[in-house]
Amino acid sequence: MSTQPAPVPEPPAEAGRSPSDLLRTAFGVLKSIPIVWLLLIVMFVWIANADANFLTPSGFLLYLKRAAPLAILAIGAYFVLASGEFDLSVGSLVTVVVVVAARLSDGDPSNTVPVLLVLFAIGLAVGLFNGFCTTILRVPSFIVTLAMLLMLSGAVFLWTGGAPRGALADNFRSIGRDGVEGVPWIDQIPYSVILLVAFAGTAMWLARGGFGRRVLAVGDNDRAAALSGIAVHRVRIATFVISAMSAVLAGIILGGFAGVTAQVGIGLEFEAITAAVLGGTLLGGGRGSVNGAIGGALVLTALFMLLNLYAVDRALEQTFTGIIIVAAVAFTAFRERAG
């Protein structure tokens, strides 16, 4: 991927190994690491300092469990952003998933499998609609997915009569809540972390293959991509479907976390985009990586955790988040110019 570090020039051999050379090499290595991982290390050290439990296997898995929905959404956002489009509808799709699941499942465990199938069908439909309007009808994706956000939240509350109804069955909730028990040394591996790893693995495999290269080519210059024989429309529609599916998966996990509220998805679309951008994805397309997007989501979650640890007022949490996001992206831009 294009965000991978450029090779660090070896110091000339005859210069010897004076301390200043070592320092320069160390600095060069540091400069070549994408900023998102540096930020993550800083966050980890800071959290571990404040909360010793963080570095135990169960403490760290708990953190990964919390990060899973955002990381999954960030992966979805990566594909759409890398192809040069936006998806603002994922937050409301998450809400739709939770509210629809609660109403259909109605607390009955035997309903869970059909409900999951319905949810993925909804995701597929939303992704196809977003992709169709953006490519065939040529409406800017910002507007399509913004309208989709309006329509989804309108439709779901029209259907439920204004407030969420029903309840999630226990086996549905356990997807987000429980995990594989009795693993030696680490007790429990949360299902959400397993889902994240599976989704991330699939996404990386896709990104490394021909599809991922086509996505970046389309995002870099769709005209050139079309002229070189890439089915631009098909690639973009696929990215919208991936993004919508990531929202469904995140919604299923979040349903287990928090229960049924209409607020569950609010603002998630911006968090997902922020995570992807922190991880080096270029808005406008053509550059970025799946692992960067995951790193961005891990940084954001760590940041929320840190602010929680220091008992920062929930409102001021947003202020800090805003400042840190802008600073991180500004620093990345600065380093690119300097390097």
Add this chain to the structure above:
Amino acid sequence: MTGTVKNAFGTFARTTSGPVYLVLVVVFVICFTVVTIDGGTFLSVDNVREMLVNSVALGIVAAGQTLVILGASLDLSVAYVISLSSLIGAETMDGENSRMMLGIGAVLLFGLGVGLVNGLIITKLRVNAFIATLGVGLVIRGYIEANYAGPAGRTGDDFRKLGFESWGPIPLSVILLALVVAGVWFLLRYTGFGNRLYAVGGDEQVAKLSGVRTHRVIITAHVLCALAAALTGLFLASRLGAGSPLVGQEATYDLQSIAAVVLGGTYLLGGRGGVLGTIAGVFILAMLDNTFDQLEVNSFAKDVARGLIIIAAVAAYSVRWSKRRRRQEIAAEGGLPPGGEPAVAGGGVAR
């Protein structure tokens, strides 16, 4: 004679805000028919006045948003700027008429500051406008939520006139909207800043190479946009009689204003469009709202319908526009005699 009229109409229809006025007329006819059949009145003086007043807040923000979008930028912080402006205005005025100008000054100063910060972050720190204004919006939002739990401050009686009094049959607020739109239109059409903004939005690199100080242009556009949002906050404070911490977010003025701009035919990637289209977009949304209200449509169904209509309208002229572009490309490559397509259509810029 008819030829001239036809030509003029053709030129108008080819501009980016041409099609949006056709959509405006179509939506008007549909709304008028539907409401009349339902037994309501659509064209009464009262109803028209209500629709106009309901367009004021969105119209002013959207006029500002037009400027930044023309410059290939974007402002997602406007909703929070509106809320905090209403609070700053109402708290500074504190219910006294004598402090009205002080309140207005404080709010405009605040808008100026936010616009400067947005513009500087985008140009000097080279942060993408989406992330920069989202971040600044979060900062303001955090400040609001940490300091205000509910409505605060009180506007003086004199200031409330802005929201409720009329000058003859025309509400003062509508005059305010007209002034803002006229001002933006004048800026875009007749000033160097307007020309430079179109140039920067069309291609920043080319603009820079032709000697435009692109940073200044973008910063100015952001300052004007934030000032428009601050003005909207003042207007809403005058309507409510107090400042409200939620007034900007509840109506999602950030996303609605962008939707109105694009509905108005301005190209989301900059360089093409104008404020007259935007105001038509705002009127389309206001007419739809009014019709849904008169038909007593469920508010959630309203959202669904509004979403579909926005997509349909923008799709209608996107497809048209791309067809025209393809024709021009063919013409440019010598495939077709260019006689049928006047050269001015190449820019197709309506301001």
